[in-house]
Amino acid sequence: MTITRRALLPLLLVPLIPYALLAQVSSERLLRAAAEPQNWLTYSGTYSSQRYSQLKQITPANVKDLEMKWVFQAQSLQSFSATPLVVDGIMYVTWAPNEVVALDAASGRIFWTYHYAANAGRLCCRGLVNRGVAILDDTLFMATVDAHLVAIDAKNGRPLWNTKVAESTENYGMTLAPLVLKDKVVVGVAGGEFGIRGFIAAYGARTGKLAWKFYTIPGPGELGHDTWPQTGNAWEHGGAPVWITGSYDPDLNLTYWGTGNPGPDYNQSQRTGDNLFSDSVVALDADTGKLKWYFQFTPNDPYDYDSVQIPVLVDANWNGSPRKLMLWGNRNGFFYVLDRATGAFLLGKPYAYVNWASGLDHKGRPILTPQGPKMPTYPGPLGATNWYSPSYSPRTGFFYMSTWQKYAQVFAEGELLEFKLGQNFTGGNNAPAPGTVPMPGMQRGMINTWNEGNASGVVMAIDPQTGEKKWAFAMHDVTTSGILTTASDLLFVGGREGYFQALDAKTGTLLWKATVGGEVAAGPMSYEVGGKQYIAVAAGHSLFTFALR
Numbered sequence: 001m002t003i004t005r006r007a008l009l010p011l012l013l014v015p016l017i018p019y020a021l022l023a024q025v026s027s028e029r030l031l032r033a034a035a036e037p038q039n040w041l042t043y044s045g046t047y048s049s050q051r052y053s054q055l056k057q058i059t060p061a062n063v064k065d066l067e068m069k070w071v072f073q074a075q076s077l078q079s080f081s082a083t084p085l086v087v088d089g090i091m092y093v094t095w096a097p098n099e100v101v102a103l104d105a106a107s108g109r110i111f112w113t114y115h116y117a118a119n120a121g122r123l124c125c126r127g128l129v130n131r132g133v134a135i136l137d138d139t140l141f142m143a144t145v146d147a148h149l150v151a152i153d154a155k156n157g158r159p160l161w162n163t164k165v166a167e168s169t170e171n172y173g174m175t176l177a178p179l180v181l182k183d184k185v186v187v188g189v190a191g192g193e194f195g196i197r198g199f200i201a202a203y204g205a206r207t208g209k210l211a212w213k214f215y216t217i218p219g220p221g222e223l224g225h226d227t228w229p230q231t232g233n234a235w236e237h238g239g240a241p242v243w244i245t246g247s248y249d250p251d252l253n254l255t256y257w258g259t260g261n262p263g264p265d266y267n268q269s270q271r272t273g274d275n276l277f278s279d280s281v282v283a284l285d286a287d288t289g290k291l292k293w294y295f296q297f298t299p300n301d302p303y304d305y306d307s308v309q310i311p312v313l314v315d316a317n318w319n320g321s322p323r324k325l326m327l328w329g330n331r332n333g334f335f336y337v338l339d340r341a342t343g344a345f346l347l348g349k350p351y352a353y354v355n356w357a358s359g360l361d362h363k364g365r366p367i368l369t370p371q372g373p374k375m376p377t378y379p380g381p382l383g384a385t386n387w388y389s390p391s392y393s394p395r396t397g398f399f400y401m402s403t404w405q406k407y408a409q410v411f412a413e414g415e416l417l418e419f420k421l422g423q424n425f426t427g428g429n430n431a432p433a434p435g436t437v438p439m440p441g442m443q444r445g446m447i448n449t450w451n452e453g454n455a456s457g458v459v460m461a462i463d464p465q466t467g468e469k470k471w472a473f474a475m476h477d478v479t480t481s482g483i484l485t486t487a488s489d490l491l492f493v494g495g496r497e498g499y500f501q502a503l504d505a506k507t508g509t510l511l512w513k514a515t516v517g518g519e520v521a522a523g524p525m526s527y528e529v530g531g532k533q534y535i536a537v538a539a540g541h542s543l544f545t546f547a548l549r
Helices: 027-031
Strands: 002-005 066-073 085-087 090-095 099-104 110-115 134-136 139-143 148-153 159-164 179-181 184-188 199-204 210-215 247-249 254-258 280-285 291-296 312-318 321-329 334-339 345-350 357-360 366-368 399-405 456-463 468-474 483-486 490-493 499-504 510-515 525-529 532-539 542-548
Touching: 066 510, 085 134, 085 525, 134 179, 247 312, 321 399, 345 357, 399 483, 483 525
Parallel strands: none
Antiparallel strands: 002 110, 066 542, 085 090, 090 099, 099 110, 134 139, 139 148, 148 159, 179 184, 184 199, 199 210, 247 254, 254 280, 280 291, 312 321, 321 334, 334 345, 357 366, 399 456, 456 468, 483 490, 490 499, 499 510, 525 532, 532 542
């Protein structure tokens, strides 16, 4: 592990870096993050994960005057998937696999960089990515691809402590941004395609010592263990990874996290039962990690429909009464509204074409309609949405999400699969639907090979009260971009086509578009420095910042 410092020694940096760099981001500031719209203090902006900025200098009337102000080029060819934090004029952002840089948020000037020498095992799908850091007081926290949690001094980039969360030699890793809750740092582990046993864990922010751990696959004697085969050791390699950052309700003191697929992914007959707590949202006591409630979206999942999407927390009226709601656009093609105090199912409707289920029953359980041999199932294994961050605007009352439409695959079980350390634990014998072109993969290559007949991306607005689509903005290629909405009724989103664009959040009308030359696989964010509002987004291998000319 090494540190690289640029420009001047830390003590000499003080005259150059705004004094606020030395100010502490207390847990109280994190609780009141919405009152500091000039900053972006958590991965999703606030604990409610609405990705909504109260800044409104940039409006539908002047957004055409946005121009690029500065660009930071990452020294990596891995996917740039991070959302930056901005604290009092200083930006902290990661690039893959595990590098951190502190920048002047107004100019892009580098203050320091930190390099972590990872010794990663195998990671699926998006590869060795990192989605960002968390901050408490003057300490940054980064989860690493080799399953370590590292604390870094935000003033100078020096490492403070390093805790092993799991064994990378057993194919555990971490790609998410941590979530700070009070005096703890919460993370989850990736590796569901390699037969891990998933968990969420909290560590002391000052010491790095384990405070609590919640296994997403229950062991013998624990609630939910009877949803796994009672002979053999299927539960020990049951998956249910947690690779996207959760949310938090301080009034209830509950933190909410989505879990991934069971393993082996496609051989459901090897793991009879509902396979709790895979493809679920779990509500945990933030102090103890104790389970308060859960809701499972896709029981005994044979389609790889990870439910790691970000829980969006909204306080609103429901049937005329105030209710604490959770909004969820799920990879399985359904949009859900839950009561986040109890986990009660309130509403569920498809937002894309779905044929693996005909609907949801009164408790939210899918009514299964499995397709026959060689028949396509909608959506395919990458889902109708995935890790890309949704948004909610209190002004419009709409939930916004990036989706894949017309995306399918033929699913079939493979031969009985025996777990072997270091080998894929997915099973299945999947194929494109007969007579169709191959469907898009997890990442875009250097050449955009999209053509008619492929799936396509659609950004849509959904009314949570009804589940009905209010508008849709169609793209040619599929999209992997998160969404940002603002108090001036703007929506910012990218895609795989190499564009970053602003839409009218009320109507979906395209108002502005810029070429960024690469896939957007991260969530945009907004901040303010010196009275000027900025929009930042990672695309390709660079971070782009925009402001009014």
